[in-house]
Every structure is written in structure tokens, then in C-alpha cells.
Amino acid sequence: MIAKQSRSKTPIFAVLLTAVVFSNYLAYRLPAIPLPPDTRGMVIGSLVDLSIVAPLLILAMTRKKGFTLKRFVTFMVLGLVASRFIIPSTYFAPFAFIPYIAIGGEALFLLAELSLIFLLIKHIPSIFREMKLQQTSGLFAFPTLVKQKVSRHPLVSMLAAESLMFYYAFASWKRKPELAENQFTLHQKTSLVAFYIMLIHAIAIETIGFHWWLHEKSVLLAIGLLVLNVYSIVYFLADIQAVRLNPVTVGEDRLYVALGIGKRMEIPYQAIEKIEWGAEAEAVSLKDKDVIDFIARDFEEGKAHCVIHFNVPLTATMLLGMEKPFRKAAIRLDEPVPFRQLLEEKMA
Template identity: 25%
Template sequence: MMPKLFRNNMSYFIGVSLFIILFDLVVVKSLLAKKDDQLLSIAVTLDFVVVIPLLLYFLVYRKRNKKFIAVLPYALIGYIALALTLPGTSQGTLEIVKYTLIPIELMFLCYEIYKVYQIAVNFRRNFTAGSHPIETLRRSLEATFKGPKITSLLVHDASVFYYALLSWRKKPYLRNGSSSFSYHTKSSWLITILMLSKVLIIEGVCVHLLLMQWSHIAAWVLSLGNIYIIVLFIADYRAMRLNPILVSQQDIRIQYGIQMSSYMDIDNIESVSVIKSGELAQKDLKASIMPLIIEPNVLIRLKSKITVIHLFGKRQIVDQVYLFLDNPHEFQVECQKLMDQSHHI
């Protein structure tokens, strides 16, 4: 119900905002603006700086329990858009808005700096020798922000930045008393990434040149999107190399690249089986999660559902986890041994 409501409210916001923007732009370019320049410039300014941010808050942010301060950057964006579109004769109103917005934006900036300081303090408090930096960051963000959705999204973006740029001299993450199982050496994911990156680069350049004939902004937005996808691929593969599946007597730590991450208790595992490509149960896939593109060879069935975080911080509740592992039979034997031990305790 909530995702549907969020989509409807977002659609209403986009529709109403586009109508307001298009209407105002037509008015600014029309003869009406010349007849009553000052009054119309005030009305248009209020639409961009006040009305649209308020719509965003009441239709979208308030439903997600976000604070009003979160819409302040959009007021600044509205001001910048107006400064670029309003005629020079209407810029007087913007001067008043500018000197009103500057103190508010400074307050917002101070608030953000304070939040960054809190994250840094919590990170130092949570970081210990042998702890994983991304998991430490997650705990620090959870202690700073109340909303799990924004925390998961921030952790996802930080993971992409960390694995794509800062992880090249790091060693795989291991834990004492845990068996590790890799999943990147025998899969075709690296080849797939290289092929997709090649397509994105070659076709991206061609499409960029074509779009430049119509819109420079659209061309650069598309190109930056392609670059982000390539960086995402690089980060995912680096995360795969550095985060093997870890199996201990208490739990299984799964961080499958940046595609999925979770912990599952050994006591909560119903079965671990090696499967073939044709054995995927389509009817059960709604309550399952699996790697992108790669055909899985291991199925973990759970007694009760767990929450798995996957791409872009999205949370999914599942009772089946599909994986591809380099040595699936060894993984099955190790899990079965620990499950048997757990049952005898």
C-alpha cells in the first residue's frame, strides 16, 4: 500500500510541478510579463522558490516522515533556475529572495556539517580492529539517521565510491573462525561487465553526438548516466573479490558484491542444496533473491524470512537465497556440517 501511495504522490507532484513551470515560462515570455512585470515576477518567484518545494514536502516527504528542512535545497535550485530564465528587468525580486535564502541555506549547511560530524564520531566509536569499513559506516549512519531507507541508500552510494576508487590495495575481508567461499573466479560476470562497458562506451559516444544536435544538457545527462553504470560495475566486481561468503558456527555472512548483503543464522537455515540452471522454481522467485544475470548454483532455504539489502539500498524480505559460488559442493558440505552441529547442541 505505501509504495503505491508513494508512487501516486510522486506522480501528482511531478505533474503539478511541470504544469506550474511550463505555465510560468509561457507567462514570462508573453506580453503579460511586460504589462505587469513586477507583480508577475513576484508570483513566478513564489512558485519556484516556495510553492514547488512545499508541494514536494506535503505530497512526498511528509508521507515518508522526512523533516521540512529536507526541501530547502530545492528552494535554492528554484532560485538558480529563475536567475537563468527571468528577464533582466525582473531580477529585482530575485535580489530580495537571494538575501532571504542565503541565511536559510547557511543554516541548512550548518545542519549538514553537524550530521557529518555525528557520522564521523559514530564511525570512530564503532570502528575496531578487523571490522569491515562498510558495515561500520552502516552502523554509524543508523545511529545518526532514523530512517532505514535513507541509511541504506547512503551506504550503497558510499560502497560504490569505496570499492571503485579506494579498495585497490585492500585484501579480502575474512573473519577468524569462518570458512570463506569465493564466487567471482569461475563466473562469467567479469566478461559480462567488460562487454556491457564496451557497449556503453561506444554507443554512448554515438548517442551523445546525436543528442548534442538537439540538447547539450540531455546529451551530458545520458553520458554521465553511462559513466555511473560503468563505475557501478567496477565497484560490484571489486566488492566480489574483497567479500567472499563467510560461514561460521553462528551465521553466514553474505555480501555478494554490492548486489546483496545480509546475515543468516545457522539455526534459521532449513536446507542448502546445489542446483542446476533448469531447477529454478519460478513460483518461489517472488520471495527469493538472486545475483544479476549469472545463473545460480546454490539455493539456501530459510525457516523464517530475513531482510536482504540489494542494489540502491532497497530492502527485500525473502525466505530463499540463490547464489553462484565457485565451489558449491564444498559450501553445501560446510553448511550441512554446521547445521548438524547446531541441532545436536
């Protein structure tokens, strides 16, 4: 009931935002609205509407993405830039410097974020040294060390995720997957690798054939499509290697489970409320927004061998380093019986 009420407020905020923008636009152009001799107070009111009220309404409309200072400043700058076109130049002239100041402030934010990139590069050698001492794989250790030594900023997390993608796509092919007694694969009894290879071939053929035709129509679109297709191929190559080299690991105090570079999670045993196996696990809907599934892609839909329920929401790391909380994890393994035996021993 609460969710329905919160969703119903979004159109209201959209209507209010439209009213704020158009009322300020029409106030300077309708002959029926007399303008005061000194319009500076009126312009200041419009600037407040467009730089404060409008951004707050946009944040309210997109509240699921969170209320952050960075997002507010970005919308404020956009509002001030828009004011240059909404308010006629005759009245806006005394305040023409304001949008430039706002853009300069946004540029400072951008420079601060770019400095995080150099900070990440500076700490890469020490991160690599500490990774060798970690008992977990680089897929888990690298992002954790980046957060500890550099920043938890979304830009840094995205760069760390992209670095992992390029590592697995180009620098991991000499490594051979070796299973320890506490590690279990997710993909060997599926057609995941064959499915990815089929996708790579399809993208490569489409790129070669369609690119030249599109190049004659639009060079910009052809280049954009080429970049997107090359990125997709690199991603699929990285995902294949990440799946092969990062099996599910039953650690001393937690479970490390990943499916490629776009989905991974650490599950402490103390956060496990219960585990469903067999028919009970298969009955759980994988479309539930609270469920994250670690089921290898196959030509046929796979069923979960186990569903782990958490007593508190746990965060999973998704594509581009984005994080999302879940209450359950559904897992399908190549060898579910020994996995269950070892997991129950560790939890006991």
C-alpha cells in the first residue's frame, strides 16, 4: 500500500515541474501579465524557481536514485543554463554571469572526480601487492582493496569494474582453472560458454556486414555501433574467463559466489537465515526483485539447486560496479551434493 502511494506522487511532481517551467516562460511573454518597471526581482524569483525548486522536484521524481548533493548541483546547473533561454535576454542581461559561474562550479566537481582516477592509478601497485596476500580471488579482492585505499565513489567503482573486465578479457588466458576441495563450478554442465561463443560470432558477423552499409548512411552511427559491438565482444570474452576462473568458494566464514564479472556476492554464514534445497528451491520465483540468481545461462531455463535466505539484506555487485541489496540468492551448481555437505559442515 505504501509503495502504491509513493508511486502515485510521481505524476504530481511532474505536473508541478511543468507548471514551474512554463509559468516562468509565459510570465515574460503574455501581454496580459504586466511587468514591473524594475524586473530584477522578478528575474531573481525565476532563477530561484529554476535552480532550486525545479531541481528539488526532479529529485523527488527520481527519489529511487537517492538524494545526493552531486545530483542536486547537476540539476541546479542545468536549471541555471535553461534560465538563459527561458528568460528573455533583455531582462536576463544583469544576471548573464550566473550560468557561467554555475558551469564553473560543475567543472570543479568534474575535476575532483577526475582526480580520483589519478589516485586510483597511484595506488594500483600497492593494491596488486596486497592482492597476492589475499585468500580470495582477484574478482573479490581487487574491488574491495580499491574501496579501502582509494574511494567508494561510483566513478572509482566503475573504473575498477572496467579494469577487471579488460584483465579477464586480455590478460587471464594463461591461467588454468584449478578447483580446490572447497570450490564448485556453475557452468560446466551447461551451454554457457557455447552460448557466449555463438553471441560473439553473431556480433562479429553483424559488425563486418552491417558496418559498411551503415557507414555509407551515417559515419557517426557506424562508428558508434562499431564501438558498442567491440565492447560487447570484450565483455563476453571477460565473462567467459571470469566464470571459468571464479568458481563458488566455501570459505571459513562466508560463501563467495560469482557468475562472471557482472554478478558477485559475499554471503557471511551468520547472515544466513535458512537454505532451501531441491523442490523447495525450484519453487522460488527467480523473477522476485529480492532474489539474485547465480544460474548459468543455458539454452533451456535452469532451476535453482538451493535458495539461501538472508536475515538481513546483503549487497551484490552488479555490472559496472553498481551495488544492489537482495534478501535471497538462488544458486545452481554442477555438483550440488558435495557443495551442500561442505556448506552445512562450515555452517555447523
